[in-house]
Amino acid sequence: MTVSGQTMVIDYIPVPVSVLQVIDEAPGVKTFSLSAPQDEMAFEAGQFVQISVFGYGEAPFTICSSPAQRHHFEICVSAVGRVSNALHRLAAGDRVGMRGPFGNPFPLERARGKDLFFVAGGTGMACLRSVISHCREHRSDYGRLIIASGVKSPEQRLFVPDLRLWHQDDQTELHETVDKADETWQGRVGVVADIINEIDFNPRNIIAFVVGPPIVFRFAAQNFLEKGVAEENIYFSLERRFQCGVGKCGHCQINDLYVCQDGPVFSYSQLKARSEAVEATLPDS
Amino acid sequence: MQSSIRTFAAADLPTLLHDWVCSQPVMGPKERRDQPGFYYFDWIESRDAELKRLARLLADGYGATTIPPKTAFFPTREPLFRFATDGHVVPEKKEQEKDFLLVGVHPCDLAALSLLDRAYGYPPADGRWRQRRRLATIVGIDCLPDDYCFCTSMGTSASRDGCDLFLTPIDGGFLAEVHSSKGQELLQGTHTEEAREKDLLAGEDFLGKKIAATGPRLQTGLEEFAEILEKTDLSDVWERTAQRCYSCGSCNTTCPTCFCFDMEDSLESNLTSGVRYRSWGSCQLLDFALIAGGTNTRDIRCQRVAHRWHRKFLYLQRQFDRPYCTGCGRCSRACTADINIVDVCNELIKLAKEKK
Numbered sequence: 061m062t063v064s065g066q067t068m069v070i071d072y073i074p075v076p077v078s079v080l081q082v083i084d085e086a087p088g089v090k091t092f093s094l095s096a097p098q099d100e101m102a103f104e105a106g107q108f109v110q111i112s113v114f115g116y117g118e119a120p121f122t123i124c125s126s127p128a129q130r131h132h133f134e135i136c137v138s139a140v141g142r143v144s145n146a147l148h149r150l151a152a153g154d155r156v157g158m159r160g161p162f163g164n165p166f167p168l169e170r171a172r173g174k175d176l177f178f179v180a181g182g183t184g185m186a187c188l189r190s191v192i193s194h195c196r197e198h199r200s201d202y203g204r205l206i207i208a209s210g211v212k213s214p215e216q217r218l219f220v221p222d223l224r225l226w227h228q229d230d231q232t233e234l235h236e237t238v239d240k241a242d243e244t245w246q247g248r249v250g251v252v253a254d255i256i257n258e259i260d261f262n263p264r265n266i267i268a269f270v271v272g273p274p275i276v277f278r279f280a281a282q283n284f285l286e287k288g289v290a291e292e293n294i295y296f297s298l299e300r301r302f303q304c305g306v307g308k309c310g311h312c313q314i315n316d317l318y319v320c321q322d323g324p325v326f327s328y329s330q331l332k333a334r335s336e337a338v339e340a341t342l343p344d345s
Numbered sequence: 346m347q348s349s350i351r352t353f354a355a356a357d358l359p360t361l362l363h364d365w366v367c368s369q370p371v372m373g374p375k376e377r378r379d380q381p382g383f384y385y386f387d388w389i390e391s392r393d394a395e396l397k398r399l400a401r402l403l404a405d406g407y408g409a410t411t412i413p414p415k416t417a418f419f420p421t422r423e424p425l426f427r428f429a430t431d432g433h434v435v436p437e438k439k440e441q442e443k444d445f446l447l448v449g450v451h452p453c454d455l456a457a458l459s460l461l462d463r464a465y466g467y468p469p470a471d472g473r474w475r476q477r478r479r480l481a482t483i484v485g486i487d488c489l490p491d492d493y494c495f496c497t498s499m500g501t502s503a504s505r506d507g508c509d510l511f512l513t514p515i516d517g518g519f520l521a522e523v524h525s526s527k528g529q530e531l532l533q534g535t536h537t538e539e540a541r542e543k544d545l546l547a548g549e550d551f552l553g554k555k556i557a558a559t560g561p562r563l564q565t566g567l568e569e570f571a572e573i574l575e576k577t578d579l580s581d582v583w584e585r586t587a588q589r590c591y592s593c594g595s596c597n598t599t600c601p602t603c604f605c606f607d608m609e610d611s612l613e614s615n616l617t618s619g620v621r622y623r624s625w626g627s628c629q630l631l632d633f634a635l636i637a638g639g640t641n642t643r644d645i646r647c648q649r650v651a652h653r654w655h656r657k658f659l660y661l662q663r664q665f666d667r668p669y670c671t672g673c674g675r676c677s678r679a680c681t682a683d684i685n686i687v688d689v690c691n692e693l694i695k696l697a698k699e700k701k
Binding site: 068069070071072073074075076078112114115116117118138140141154155156157273274299300301303304306307308309310311313314315316336 | 425426428429430431432433434436464465467468469470471472473475604605606607608609610612616619621623626628633634635636637638640642643648652655656659660663664
């Protein structure tokens with residue numbers, strides 16, 4: 061039996077999918093376009109898949125393409141571990157295994173009619189690109205789409221064609237920053253969470269989606285809270301090393317929560333009373 | 346229709362076991378030859394000597410096996426599927442596609458299997474666990490405690506969860522409670538009689554002796570204990586315990602209700618094909634909660650120690666309405682640092698009372 065988030069019985073056996081295209085995104089980061097199993101893949105923005113490189117193992121990746129694309133899907137991969145490094149050695153035509161999609165998506169029903177504020181730190185943009193694409197495709201369902209994106213250096217910018225588009229049209233308000241500029245960079249320099257303080261928005265009408273390293277979560281949450289955004293309207297997507305993806309293997313447990321089943325998208329209010337590295341993410345109360 | 350409680354003579358047990366072994370694969374307790382007094386579950390051969398040994402263990406009683414009987418359903422390491430590195434996947438043939446009989450399971454271990462039924466059955470259900478549980482017929486047997494057992498505190502002393510037949514040693518034979526039609530079939534080849542009043546009393550007497558002989562006790566109720574874990578800063582005890590703990594994972598490995606696992610690929614020497622294995626995980630090992638980029642969410646030993654207690658007595662208690670501890674005492678017996686689970690629980694309870 062194949063496996064999906066909706067399947068009631070799971071056997072941990074992946075389905076083979078083909079690598080259609082490999083895009084060099086940034087140094088150490090590649091985007092892989094993968095064929096959908098049986099040419100059809102239903103998922104929601106924020107869900108993740110378990111990708112196998114046979115002989116190396118399996119690792120979780122959030123889907124970074126639009127849910128509207130059903131024939132193929134994309135994952136954006138930093139070469140940081142065994143499976144991700146093995147993925148980086150693959151080329152179009154190679155096959156990998158896939159299980160999923162798993163996990164809860166971003167709460168787009170709640171976000172309907174609201175202004176959305178996306179904060180991406182580093183490869184966090186890989187996780188947010190799917191939901192941003194979705195919101196652009198359903199533009200009239202939402203108010204403002206504000207995007208704050210921060211990377212270490214200009215060469216680390218991901219999805220550059222998308223960024224160009226998001227800059228050019230009036231669908232989205234994109235604010236980019238880098239920690240350290242070089243001669244190619246004319247834009248903002250500084251940390252991404254500061255952008256929250258520099259923009260006028262109505263805190264009572266904001267739903268915030270934040271993805272990045274713990275330091276970005278921490279300062280973004282602090283700034284949104286100080287601006288008056290409600291705790292339950294600030295969302296994070298967390299990363300853990302899932303083995304199963306379905307709340308069995310135990311590796312992703314944060315106190316009483318399984319990140320794979322209860323998350324990976326959580327609101328600030330869900331996390332604030334919990335510990336185990338979430339505290340590194342949250343501002344001191 | 347037979348009555349649901351029968352008796353049979355001890356002398357008939359070897360024949361009964363022989364019938365069972367001839368009709369289906371049987372797994373039961375064995376005593377280690379190299380270390381008498383230590384027990385394990387294994388497949389039983391139909392040789393007379395082996396059946397006699399099993400009959401003796403069932404009649405005289407045996408201590409908790411070092412590794413719990415969950416191995417029959419969740420092997421320490423099992424192949425999930427074969428793969429070719431080009432992406433071709435072949436599901437592994439399930440080893441136990443036949444019905445089998447698991448004999449000699451103590452009440453605490455029956456309770457443990459039922460706890461794992463809840464955890465692995467929680468949607469989406471684990472297909473491997475479920476299939477093997479469906480194939481199994483289970484014969485439970487009552488037991489007497491050693492110094493580590495504390496089933497009376499965990500409410501498992503008289504568990505009959507999921508068993509088809511349950512035996513209690515009584516004078517000259519066994520009381521046999523039939524709990525299912527499969528259990529009834531097991532008795533069909535042997536002479537049984539309806540249990541008389543005095544047989545039933547002998548069964549109650551056995552349980553009474555067991556309860557009276559169980560020494561270690563939790564100094565509070567289970568829901569109250571969960572609340573203590575939830576609401577009290579218990580770091581003094583966690584730190585003290587962590588100072589002794591070696592993070593060896595023996596507690597996880599011997600626990601009948603631990604169900605975490607790891608998955609890993611193993612390549613053949615041709616480097617073009619291999620097997621993905623699933624093996625038991627351990628939340629006490631340093632890298633269990635390691636995440637991408639090198640962050641470890643429980644890199645301090647006392648976090649891992651606290652996690653184990655929280656998971657057993659709070660998180661899973663809240664998710665499934667039962668603590669994930671059966672009082673079998675295996676973790677205490679196996680602990681390389683001689684940490685006793687009941688002692689730690691009682692230290693936590695004491696600290697919470699002091700803090701009130």
